[in-house]
Amino acid sequence: MISKSQIKLITSLKQKKYRNTEGLFVAEGPKVIAELVASKIRLHSLFTSEISAVEDSTTHKISELELKKISFLTTANSSLALFEIPQISEVKKTGLTVVLDAIRDPGNLGTIIRLCDWFGVEQLVCSTDTVDCYNPKVIQATMGSIARVQVHYLDVQEYLNSSNLPVYGGVMNGNSIYAETLPEDAIVVLGNEANGISKEIMGLLTHKITIPQFGQRHDTESLNVATATAVLLSEFRRTIGT
Amino acid sequence: MISKSQIKLITSLKQKKYRNTEGLFVAEGPKVIAELVASKIRLHSLFTSEISAVEDSTTHKISELELKKISFLTTANSSLALFEIPQISEVKKTGLTVVLDAIRDPGNLGTIIRLCDWFGVEQLVCSTDTVDCYNPKVIQATMGSIARVQVHYLDVQEYLNSSNLPVYGGVMNGNSIYAETLPEDAIVVLGNEANGISKEIMGLLTHKITIPQFGQRHDTESLNVATATAVLLSEFRRTIGT
Numbered sequence: 494m495i496s497k498s499q500i501k502l503i504t505s506l507k508q509k510k511y512r513n514t515e516g517l518f519v520a521e522g523p524k525v526i527a528e529l530v531a532s533k534i535r536l537h538s539l540f541t542s543e544i545s546a547v548e549d550s551t552t553h554k555i556s557e558l559e560l561k562k563i564s565f566l567t568t569a570n571s572s573l574a575l576f577e578i579p580q581i582s583e584v585k586k587t588g589l590t591v592v593l594d595a596i597r598d599p600g601n602l603g604t605i606i607r608l609c610d611w612f613g614v615e616q617l618v619c620s621t622d623t624v625d626c627y628n629p630k631v632i633q634a635t636m637g638s639i640a641r642v643q644v645h646y647l648d649v650q651e652y653l654n655s656s657n658l659p660v661y662g663g664v665m666n667g668n669s670i671y672a673e674t675l676p677e678d679a680i681v682v683l684g685n686e687a688n689g690i691s692k693e694i695m696g697l698l699t700h701k702i703t704i705p706q707f708g709q710r711h712d713t714e715s716l717n718v719a720t721a722t723a724v725l726l727s728e729f730r731r732t733i734g735t
Numbered sequence: 736m737i738s739k740s741q742i743k744l745i746t747s748l749k750q751k752k753y754r755n756t757e758g759l760f761v762a763e764g765p766k767v768i769a770e771l772v773a774s775k776i777r778l779h780s781l782f783t784s785e786i787s788a789v790e791d792s793t794t795h796k797i798s799e800l801e802l803k804k805i806s807f808l809t810t811a812n813s814s815l816a817l818f819e820i821p822q823i824s825e826v827k828k829t830g831l832t833v834v835l836d837a838i839r840d841p842g843n844l845g846t847i848i849r850l851c852d853w854f855g856v857e858q859l860v861c862s863t864d865t866v867d868c869y870n871p872k873v874i875q876a877t878m879g880s881i882a883r884v885q886v887h888y889l890d891v892q893e894y895l896n897s898s899n900l901p902v903y904g905g906v907m908n909g910n911s912i913y914a915e916t917l918p919e920d921a922i923v924v925l926g927n928e929a930n931g932i933s934k935e936i937m938g939l940l941t942h943k944i945t946i947p948q949f950g951q952r953h954d955t956e957s958l959n960v961a962t963a964t965a966v967l968l969s970e971f972r973r974t975i976g977t
Contacts, residue, residue, distance in 0.1 A: 600842075604959055611958055613950020641951070671973045707972045708855020716853055717846055720965035723958075727966040730949050731913045 495540060495555045495563070503540075503563045503575065509625045516578050518627035520637075522570040528637025534576050541572040565629040578627060581643050585616050586656065587678050589729055592618045592649055594694050595685040596718060599624050603634020604719040605683070610638035612726040617642055618680075620649045649682075653697040656680060660699045662690050663721050667701030670725060675732045681725055683718050737782060737797045737805070745782075745805045745817065751867045758820050760869035762879075764812040770879025776818050783814040807871040820869055823885050827858050828898065829920050831971055834860045834891055836936050837927040838960060841866050845876020846961040847925070852880035854968040859884055860922075862891045891924075895939040898922060902941045904932050905963050909943030912967060917974045923967055925960050 505511035506519050517537055520526050530536055542557045561569045584590075591614055596602050602624050609617055617626075624631060626644040653660055661675075662682040682698065684690030690698070704716060704724050715721070747753035748761050759779055762768050772778055781794045784802050788794055803811045826832075833856055838844050844866050851859055859868075866873060868886040895902055903917075904924040924940065926932030932940070946958060946966050957963070 604962060607959065608962055610950075611946075611948055613948075615950065704853075704969065705972075706853055706855075708852075708857065716965075717849065720846060720850055720962060723962040723965040724969040727946065727969060730947075 495553060495559050499538075499540075499553075500563055503573070506575070507565060507629065509628070512578065512625070512627050517575045518578055518632060519565060519573060519629050520576060520632050521564060521566055521573045521629070522633070523572055525633065525635075525637045526572055526574045529574070529576055529640050532637075532640030534579050534640050537575040537577055539572060539574045543571050566633070581645060584618065584645055584647070584652070585643075586658070588616065589614050589677070589726075590616045590618055590658070590680045591722070591726070592620075592652070592680055592682040593623050594620050594649055594682060594690050595688075596623045596683070598686055599628050599630035600634050601686065601717070601719045602626060602628075603631040603636075605722050606631070606635045606642050606644070607638045608719070608722050608726055609642045610635075612730050614726065615641070615643060617644045618649065618652055619644060619646050621646050650693055650697065653680070653682075653694070660697055661702050661725075662695065662698035662700070663725055664690060664695075664698075664701045664703060665715060667703040669705050670702045670728050671705065673700065673702060673728075675729050677733050679729070681729065683722055683725075686718055689715075737795060737801050741780075741782075741795075742805055745815070748817070749807060749871065751870070754820065754867070754869050759817045760820055760874060761807060761815060761817060761871050762874050763806060763808055763815045763871070764875070765814055767875065767877075767879045768814055768816045771816070771818055771882050774879075774882030776821050776882050779817040779819055781814060781816045785813050808875070823887060826860065826887055826889070826894070827885075828900070830858065831856050831919070831968075832858045832860055832900070832922045833964070833968070834862075834894070834922055834924040835865050836862050836891055836924060836932050837930075838865045838925070840928055841870050841872035842876050843928065843959070843961045844868060844870075845873040845878075847964050848873070848877045848884050848886070849880045850961070850964050850968055851884045852877075854972050856968065857883070857885060859886045860891065860894055861886060861888050863888050892935055892939065895922070895924075895936070902939060903944050903967075904937065904940035904942070905967055906932060906937075906940075906943045906945060907957060909945040911947050912944045912970050913947065915942065915944060915970075917971050919975050921971070923964075923971065925964055925967075928960055931957075 512518050539552045540555050542560050546554055548554050658678055658680050660680045754760050762771055782797050784799045788796055790796050900920055900922050902922045
């Protein structure tokens, strides 16, 4: 059973302002939910249509029809859960940090969080105009890796000004990433899908880097920001790890 | 103006069987259309709401409302065009070829085609159960790079059996990609989003390769297939290019 007030609460969490006031976010599907339950993130309540589920104070058995009503996905999964938005610790000043300047697509942010998790990047700093990491579409795209990456929303200019680390930025006409000697402690900046890194941030880069284009040259669209992040993080880790 | 039969034709092209019988596919948005017009792919007809457009035998000026009716996108663009599906040449036996085993997500296939274009991979071989590359969602995700990559749909087992090239496959427990000496002429196989490379194809790999995981180890979901392709292609090109 699910009450009207529970339905109202869940539906409200599509919007960032209600996620912030309630301190809750939504995750769907057994895989993502299991990853989050196993993490430090605290489960608030679970709604499931699985027959084997046992009801308790946080677990509510509901019908598939009820689940369809509250699901944010086109094809509803067998479970939907609410988790508490975790308190995040202070920004770490060492290691590899990824900075995102105005990433707008939830799928891209989710994929980048998943990449950070894979490549052992524990900290992501996002400009305040980057899409919210607790947006349901982001949560689905992270496949649960949001539990292992600290996401900070900050004034990126201030953050970069206050840091002593070298600042690498992915740009169209920089030095080949393959020719760079990459340090263990560094910041890597990726820019907006359409406009790249903004002028203000561009001025704060200490190293402009580019993924070289191969084959016949043409004025092609740049690489998608998530695939560019994959290549850059691979390069940072490869050169340290080998 | 757009006629009823034109609307019917365009709408039918959402489906693969009509794309095949008509020999046409749909592309939307000025950027993608411009890339295709500049390529060898032949324009069949253009429907545009741009005021500056000049009507001729292939260019039809239509209203925004009409465009909205025929658009496959949630937010219709200013133009929609039909292009002729090109005849593709024979499968090349040298160079770097990417093989996809049952990729189902149009966004993934489109992103992989865009990656092939960036990294100078001219040929992509897809299993017959891979999503159709002329699917409108794939075309949008390629950002026009479909014009520069030959996509073949083949029996992958037969293809691999008939080839003398080394066959690399992205797997969960292979050798680190960073430790491999990668050849210029090779085949790289990527598998299905949920199940990876199928058993039959797995048996035909000559080299099993893995992108190492960094930081705290956990049973995380593997990398998304498109981001894994980004890293693998970067490695193949880096070791040749530098």
